[in-house]
Amino acid sequence: MNGTMNTNELSGTMPLVPVASTDKAAFDYIHSWLVTVDHKKLGLMYIMYGLAFLVIAGLEATLIRIQLAVPNNHFLSPQVFNQLFTMHGTTMVFLVGMPIIFGFANYLVPLMIGARDLAFPRLNAFGFWLSAFGGLLLYYSFIGGEGMAGAGSAPDVGWFAYAPLTGKAFSKGHSTDYWTLAIMIGGFGSIATAVNIITTILCMRCRGMTLTKMPLLAWLNLIMCGMVLIAVSPLTAAQIMLLLDRFAGSHFFDTQAGGSATLWMHFFWIFGHPEVYILIIPAFAFASEIIPVFSRKAIFGYPVMVGATLAIAFVSLSVWAHHMFTVGMTSTGNTFFVVSTMMVGVPTGIKIFNWLGTMWGGKLRFATPMVFSIAFIFQFLIAGLTGIMLACAPWDWQLNDSYFLIAHFHYTLVGALVFMIFAAIYYWFPKATGHLLSERLGKWHFWLFLIGFHITFDTMHIPGILGMPRRIYTYEAGRGWGIWNLICTIGVVFQGIGILIFVLNILLSLRKGKPAGSDPWDAWTLEWTTSSPPPEYNFAEIPTVKSRRPLWDIKHPTDPDWKYE
Amino acid sequence: MQSQPSLRRCRQAETPKASAYLFLIPPWMFWLVMALVLQQGVLAAERTDPALVPNMFAPESAPAHSISHLAGLVLAITGAIFVVVAGLLIYAVVRFRRRANDDGTEPAQIYGSGPVEAAWTTVPFLIVIVLTLTTARVIQEVQDARKPSAALDVQVIGHQWWWEFRYPKLGIVTANELHVPVSQGRDRLPTFLELRSADVVHSFWVPRLMGKIDLVPNKVNSMWIEPERPGLFLGQCGTYCGTQHALMLLRVYADTREDFDRWVKQQQQSPESNPTVAAGKLVFERTACINCHAVGSTVADGRFGPDLTHLMSRDTLGSGALNNSVEGLRAWIKSPNQLKPGVLMPAMNLSDADLDQLVAYLATLR
Numbered sequence: 031m032n033g034t035m036n037t038n039e040l041s042g043t044m045p046l047v048p049v050a051s052t053d054k055a056a057f058d059y060i061h062s063w064l065v066t067v068d069h070k071k072l073g074l075m076y077i078m079y080g081l082a083f084l085v086i087a088g089l090e091a092t093l094i095r096i097q098l099a100v101p102n103n104h105f106l107s108p109q110v111f112n113q114l115f116t117m118h119g120t121t122m123v124f125l126v127g128m129p130i131i132f133g134f135a136n137y138l139v140p141l142m143i144g145a146r147d148l149a150f151p152r153l154n155a156f157g158f159w160l161s162a163f164g165g166l167l168l169y170y171s172f173i174g175g176e177g178m179a180g181a182g183s184a185p186d187v188g189w190f191a192y193a194p195l196t197g198k199a200f201s202k203g204h205s206t207d208y209w210t211l212a213i214m215i216g217g218f219g220s221i222a223t224a225v226n227i228i229t230t231i232l233c234m235r236c237r238g239m240t241l242t243k244m245p246l247l248a249w250l251n252l253i254m255c256g257m258v259l260i261a262v263s264p265l266t267a268a269q270i271m272l273l274l275d276r277f278a279g280s281h282f283f284d285t286q287a288g289g290s291a292t293l294w295m296h297f298f299w300i301f302g303h304p305e306v307y308i309l310i311i312p313a314f315a316f317a318s319e320i321i322p323v324f325s326r327k328a329i330f331g332y333p334v335m336v337g338a339t340l341a342i343a344f345v346s347l348s349v350w351a352h353h354m355f356t357v358g359m360t361s362t363g364n365t366f367f368v369v370s371t372m373m374v375g376v377p378t379g380i381k382i383f384n385w386l387g388t389m390w391g392g393k394l395r396f397a398t399p400m401v402f403s404i405a406f407i408f409q410f411l412i413a414g415l416t417g418i419m420l421a422c423a424p425w426d427w428q429l430n431d432s433y434f435l436i437a438h439f440h441y442t443l444v445g446a447l448v449f450m451i452f453a454a455i456y457y458w459f460p461k462a463t464g465h466l467l468s469e470r471l472g473k474w475h476f477w478l479f480l481i482g483f484h485i486t487f488d489t490m491h492i493p494g495i496l497g498m499p500r501r502i503y504t505y506e507a508g509r510g511w512g513i514w515n516l517i518c519t520i521g522v523v524f525q526g527i528g529i530l531i532f533v534l535n536i537l538l539s540l541r542k543g544k545p546a547g548s549d550p551w552d553a554w555t556l557e558w559t560t561s562s563p564p565p566e567y568n569f570a571e572i573p574t575v576k577s578r579r580p581l582w583d584i585k586h587p588t589d590p591d592w593k594y595e
Numbered sequence: 596m597q598s599q600p601s602l603r604r605c606r607q608a609e610t611p612k613a614s615a616y617l618f619l620i621p622p623w624m625f626w627l628v629m630a631l632v633l634q635q636g637v638l639a640a641e642r643t644d645p646a647l648v649p650n651m652f653a654p655e656s657a658p659a660h661s662i663s664h665l666a667g668l669v670l671a672i673t674g675a676i677f678v679v680v681a682g683l684l685i686y687a688v689v690r691f692r693r694r695a696n697d698d699g700t701e702p703a704q705i706y707g708s709g710p711v712e713a714a715w716t717t718v719p720f721l722i723v724i725v726l727t728l729t730t731a732r733v734i735q736e737v738q739d740a741r742k743p744s745a746a747l748d749v750q751v752i753g754h755q756w757w758w759e760f761r762y763p764k765l766g767i768v769t770a771n772e773l774h775v776p777v778s779q780g781r782d783r784l785p786t787f788l789e790l791r792s793a794d795v796v797h798s799f800w801v802p803r804l805m806g807k808i809d810l811v812p813n814k815v816n817s818m819w820i821e822p823e824r825p826g827l828f829l830g831q832c833g834t835y836c837g838t839q840h841a842l843m844l845l846r847v848y849a850d851t852r853e854d855f856d857r858w859v860k861q862q863q864q865s866p867e868s869n870p871t872v873a874a875g876k877l878v879f880e881r882t883a884c885i886n887c888h889a890v891g892s893t894v895a896d897g898r899f900g901p902d903l904t905h906l907m908s909r910d911t912l913g914s915g916a917l918n919n920s921v922e923g924l925r926a927w928i929k930s931p932n933q934l935k936p937g938v939l940m941p942a943m944n945l946s947d948a949d950l951d952q953l954v955a956y957l958a959t960l961r
Contacts, residue, residue, distance in 0.1 A: 100635070108838050108936050188835045194812060195795045195837060200755075285812035291796055292811060325691070331707035356798060356809050356833070358790075358816035361738040365731045372723045372730075379719040380712070386683055387711070393693040393702050404688060411680050415673040418726065422669050424662045424733045427806020428651040431798065431833050497649030497802040499833050502841035506915075509829070510648035513632070513639045520628055586701075594706055 067151035068566055069136050072158050074462060076133025077455075079162055080126045084448075086169075087121040088529060090114045092522055095486075099519040101507040111503035112186040113205075117168075119189025120209065122443065123305065124216050125165040130451055131312040132161075132223050135251045137462065139227055141557035141564060142245045144236025144573045149229035157222035164216030171208035185209035188501065190302060191272075193283030193294035198276055207276060214269040217262045224255035224262075236556070237574040243595070245555045245578065246329060249336050250315035253343050257304050257311075260347065265301035268294060292357055299350035307346045310442060311339060313410075313450035314381060317403050320457050321385050323553045324400035325392030328579065328591065331384045338377035338384075345374050355423040356430050364423045371421040378414055382407060397551070398472030402453035405480055409445030413438060416491070431501075434494025440487050452479070452532070459536075460550045464562045465543025471535035475528050482524025489517045554579035649802040649829050655849075656804040657778075657785070657821040658737045665733045672722060737805075740819060747775060747786045753797030753810035753832070755939060756839040757901055757914040767862045768889070770901030771914045772846045776855040778821045784852075785821035795837060801830030801847050809834055822849035831915075838937030844915025862905055865892045866960055875956025878949045887940070890960065900940060906960040913938065925954045 063071060094114050097106045106114070136154065140147055148154050171184045185205045187195050196206045231252045235244065272294075274280040281287040283294045322329045329335060352371040355364055385407055394400065416438040420426050429435055452475070460466045493511040505511055549558040558581060560569055577583055577591035645653075654660045751773075752759040760769050775786040790799055792810040800807035804820040822828065832843035850858060868876075879885065880894055887900035895903075912919045912927050916935040926933075929950060931940040945953065 108841060112835075112838060112840075186838075192796050192835070195835075200795055200837060288813065290813065292814065326701050328704050328706050330705065331712050334707065334712050356807050357811060358808060358814060361734050364734050364738070368730050368734070369727050372727050375723055376716060376719045380716055382680065383715040384712075386680075386687055387705075387707075389687045389691055391702055391705065392691050393697060394688065394691050395693055404684070407684055408681060411677065411684070415677055418673055419666070419669050422665060422726065422730045422733075424658075424730065424737055424806065425666045425669065427808065428659075428662055428666075428802055430807065431835075495651055497651060497800070497830065499800065499831060499840075501835040502831075504841055506844075507639070508642045508644065508647060510639065510643045510645075510650070513636045516632060516635050520632070591704075594704075 067147075067155045069140050069148045069151065069154060070462070070564065070566075070568075072154055073133045073135075073137030076129045076136060076158060076161075079165070080128075080130035080133060083121050083125040083129075083165060085529070085533075087118050087126055088526070090118040090121070092526065094118065095519040095522045097503060098505075098515045100516060101505050101509075101512045103504055106503060108503040109186065112188075112501070113184040115501055116185045116188055116209075120168065120185070120213070121165075123189060123309070124213060125168070127309045127443070127447060128216070128220060129161055129165075131254070131309060132157075132220070134312060134316070134454055134458075135227050135255070136223070138458065138557060139230055139248055139251055140234070141461075141560065141568055142555050143231060143234065143239055143248055144556050144569060144575065145230060145234040146568050146572075148226045149234055150226050153222050153226050157219040157226065160219030160222065161216050164212045164214075164219065167215065168208060168212035171205055171212075190298050191294075192298075193272070193291045194285040194289070196272060196276075196294075197284050197286075199284075199286060207273070210269045210272050210276075214266055214273075217266045217269070220258050220262050221266075224258035227251055227255045228259075236572050239575050242333070243575060243578050246318040246332065246335055247315040247555075250311050250318065250339055253339050254308050254311040254315075257308050257343050257346070261301045261304035261308065264297050268297035268301070271297075292354075295354055295357060296350070299353045300347075302353065303350040304343075304346050306439070306442065307342055309447055311342070313406065313447045314339065316450045316454040316457070317385060317406055319555065320399045320403050320453055321388050323551050324395045324397060324403070325389045326395070327388055327392040328582075329384070330387030330390075331380075332578065334380060335384055338380040341377040342374060345370060345377070349374060352421060352423075352426070353430075355426045368421060368423050372418065375414065375418055375421075382411055382414070397456075398467070398469055398476060399453040399457035399551075401473070401476050402449050402456065405476070406446055406449045406453065409441055409449065409483075413441035413446055416441065429494060431499055432494035433498045433500060434491050436500050437487050437490035437494060440490070445483060445487065449479075449483075452476075457551065458557075459539070460543075460546030461557055461562045461564070463540060463543070464546050465539050466546050466550055467535050467539045467543060471531055471538070475532045475535060477528075478524050478531065479528030482521045482526075482528060484521070485524060486518045486521030489514050489521070549581070554581040554585075556580055646826060647829055651802040651806075654803055655822055655824060655826070655828065657823075658740075658805040658819065659803055661733050661736055662806055665729060668729060669726065672726065676722070742787055742819070743783055743785065745784055746819070747784065748789065749773065749775070749786055750789045750791065751799055751810065753790070753792040753794075753799075753836070754899075755794050755837050756832070756843040756935075758799075758843070758845060759793075759898075759901065762859075765859055765863065767859065768902040769862065769905065769909070771844070771911060772848060772909050774848045774850055774855060774858050775820065775822065776852055777823060777825050777849045779823065783821070785819050787817060787819045790816040790818065796834050797836045797843070798833030799830070799845070800833035801828050801845055803828050804830075804847060807833035820847070822847070825849050825851050825854070839935055842914060842916045842935050844911070846911065846915065858908075861908065861961075866890065866904060869959050872952070872956040872959050875952035875954070878945070878953045879956055882943055882945070882953075883941075884943070884953075903957065903960055906957055908961055913940075921954060921958050924957060925950060928953065 063075065066072060093106065094111065097103050097111055136148065173183065183205060185208060187201060187206055187209065191209060194200060231248050271282040275282055275284050281289040283289045283291065285291050318329055318335060349367060349371045351359065351363065351367045420429055420435065420438060456467050456472055493514045496510050498505065498511045546562045548561050556573055556575070559573060573580065577595050579591045583590035583592060652663055654663045748762070748764055750761040750763060758771050760773050776784050778784045788799065790808055790810045792812045794812065796812070797810040798807045799810060799818065804822060805818055808816050808818040810816065826849055828847040828849065830845040830847065832840055836843065885895035885897055887897040889896045889898060889902045889904065891904040907919065909919055911917065912923055913931065913935045917923050917927065930942045931938045932942060
């Protein structure tokens with residue numbers, strides 16, 4: 031058995047469905063997507079939904095960068111600028127990051143653990159449509175809402191929406207209501223999907239796949255979904271309290287009636303900090319699947335990788351107030367959150383070292399998924415180190431809410447997460463569509479996006495050091511910020527062209543891409559045993575595994591993994 | 596693995612021909628960008644006075660010094676980590692790339708190593724302990740500093756989108772421009788700020804003097820600054836606080852002791868009534884101005900807007916939106932929303948005559 035094997039030999043392609051029933055008109059085709067409960071279709075819908083919003087959020091970021099390119103710019107009014115950064119942040123976290131990671135979890139987890147679907151397919155569809163509705167509701171605010179002081183329409187309170195700015199007194203009209211309802215509804219969808227994935231991983235693994243023989247991707251998604259259950263609940267609670275404040279006259283966050291502004295901050299960040307790990311752990315998961323395959327080696331230190339992820343998940347629940355070093359906590363409180371935040375650095379470092387250990391002594395193939403993964407390690411290293419800087423509370427008094435902070439978290443969310451999302455798309459696109467993406471366009475996408483990313487976000491640290499706060503729509507000349515902001519904006523051009531090439535690559539490859547076969551990368555996990563795209567039932571016969579790399583065992587019958595694990 | 600050579604061959608066939616895509620970056624685009632950057636760079640260099648750049652690595656006050664020292668240490672440690680790990684990554688990528696003459700066999704499979712894992716767990720752990728202890732010391736040094744009895748007290752109250760400064764022991768109320776004495780040698784005279792907010796969360800940030808501390812409604816925060824040399828230090832609100840967060844600028848003037856005493860004396864004087872501008876004063880007192888603004892020893896005692904008793908002693912208007920001058924003041928009163936979109940001060944639609952009289956009156960408030 032090997033990568034060039036004829037797909038018909040695979041049991042997964044038996045035509046169990048009569049041919050006639052697949053012959054559908056366009057309406058039936060769309061209808062089949064709308065009513066589907068298939069984890070693969072829902073997964074793809076999550077990903078397409080996320081990518082569409084990625085383009086929208088990217089356009090918002092482009093407008094922001096144009097406005098900031100030169101001092102005293104009047105391209106955008108402050109009201110529009112405030113809406114743009116609020117929508118950009120909210121979109122990227124809730125409508126791009128979350129749907130895409132859930133999309134991949136949806137698509138891959140059953141295939142990788144040898145299951146035919148998620149545990150609760152209807153709940154899965156419910157979760158997707160809730161999330162989708164949340165996103166559409168948020169964007170409907172551009173048409174239907176009314177912003178602060180009656181100006182504009184979309185929310186303009188920032189993506190973490192600090193109280194009391196969100197109160198009726200400071201945020202008139204309905205823009206903030208759209209924000210809070212959209213987040214709340216999306217949150218219900220996230221919880222539904224998390225429950226579903228946890229149940230699937232715990233109950234539906236194929237024969238022989240004990241917890242210690244699961245692919246790391248399944249482990250990391252299990253941990254991520256556990257964190258979703260813990261972290262999204264306080265967020266939802268906070269949104270309900272905010273709605274009560276706005277509509278029922280309660281005073282949780284209404285400071286003018288004795289409410290507490292810091293209460294919101296605690297509620298938001300006890301969601302918000304685990305949330306960044308919720309977003310980044312799936313990126314770790316992609317890296318832990320892709321790097322071994324393109325290094326031609328088993329993952330280095332599998333049990334340590336699982337342990338490190340559990341440690342990150344556990345510690346990350348006690349670090350939230352490092353977002354609040356400037357809020358005026360006691361010196362003891364500040365010190366506690368310095369200690370806990372720094373501690374996250376240890377398991378995170380272990381992960382980077384284990385990826386390096388996997389590459390060490392391998393035979394690296396620089397296909398597009400791998401080059402994105404290598405760039406991910408490099409950028410995540412820098413993001414981690416600037417994170418250590420921000421964890422030093424006194425230095426954070428300077429850096430917090432400055433452009434240095436913006437550069438830091440774009441390094442994690444773009445430099446790490448978005449890069450790994452691209453890697454994952456290049457890696458699993460052939461499985462989902464049966465066509466390989468073009469390597470040539472992929473390399474162009476990679477290099478342009480990499481260059482643009484570094485022009486923009488390396489430079490962005492500097493205005494932060496020079497005292498430029500985030501969320502200002504304009505700034506005076508003579509502060510020494512102008513030239514750096516101009517360079518940041520120039521980087522956007524490269525990133526934009528990179529994204530265009532990516533979209534072009536998808537459209538061209540969907541129609542003319544090279545046929546992928548069932549196992550184009552010569553990989554080792556179960557999703558590569560079935561056809562590309564997989565049939566609705568995934569596997570005609572549920573597989574049995576003996577090790578973490580079942581395809582390695584089949585391809586190397588004389589030297590199987592299970593002898594060593 | 597028999598399939599591997601064929602896989603590689605098909606990938607090589609796809610090797611990008613760079614020249615085929617150069618049309619994406621035509622040379623004129625490159626030169627245009629370079630010209631733009633250079634021109635902006637030269638312009639910026641001409642316009643920039645380094646003393647006015649709020650650079651956190653050019654501290655001029657005790658707590659900012661402590662922070663930048665800590666930052667230097669952290670930069671050195673993280674820089675060393677970066678060099679080592681990025682070096683390993685680059686080495687791995689170059690050394691372990693698949694060679695052209697690869698035989699298609701799989702490399703040795705290594706599943707992990709206890710001692711190696713232990714090593715790269717322990718070393719980061721030790722680094723974290725060092726960083727944590729150093730950080731804890733600086734937190735304590737800045738946050739729990741003892742307040743000298745001579746220290747100057749100032750109350751800072753954040754408003755949408757301006758700063759109110761009150762000197763309770765000196766009886767001074769002013770806005771947006773904070774005057775503090777310098778602290779030289781053994782004769783220490785730090786300024787302790789008590790931070791409050793009248794509406795939403797703001798943040799007091801003058802990077803060369805100290806990091807930012809938030810002004811949170813229903814909460815009293817504190818911080819201290821201790822400038823060592825006279826000069827003007829710029830800063831601005833550090834936490835998003837609504838439409839005009841960007842134009843909530845801060846100016847801190849560190850004055851020599853003599854200058855500071857002179858300033859205090861001048862601020863403590865009540866304005867003398869000037870009969871030549873009585874008409875303007877009447878406009879002021881009969882318009883809604885007095886609902887929001889105060890002027891000492893008049894009926895005006897509003898507190899929603901800045902105290903105007905010594906308006907003309909300040910260098911800027913609208914919390915830094917424009918320079919303070921008679922013409923600037925006239926333009927500001929005529930249409931504040933044009934100079935600072937979203938500002939809460941309404942345009943009063945005064946007739947030109949009233950406006951002239953009003954400005955003439957306000958110009959006497961020195």
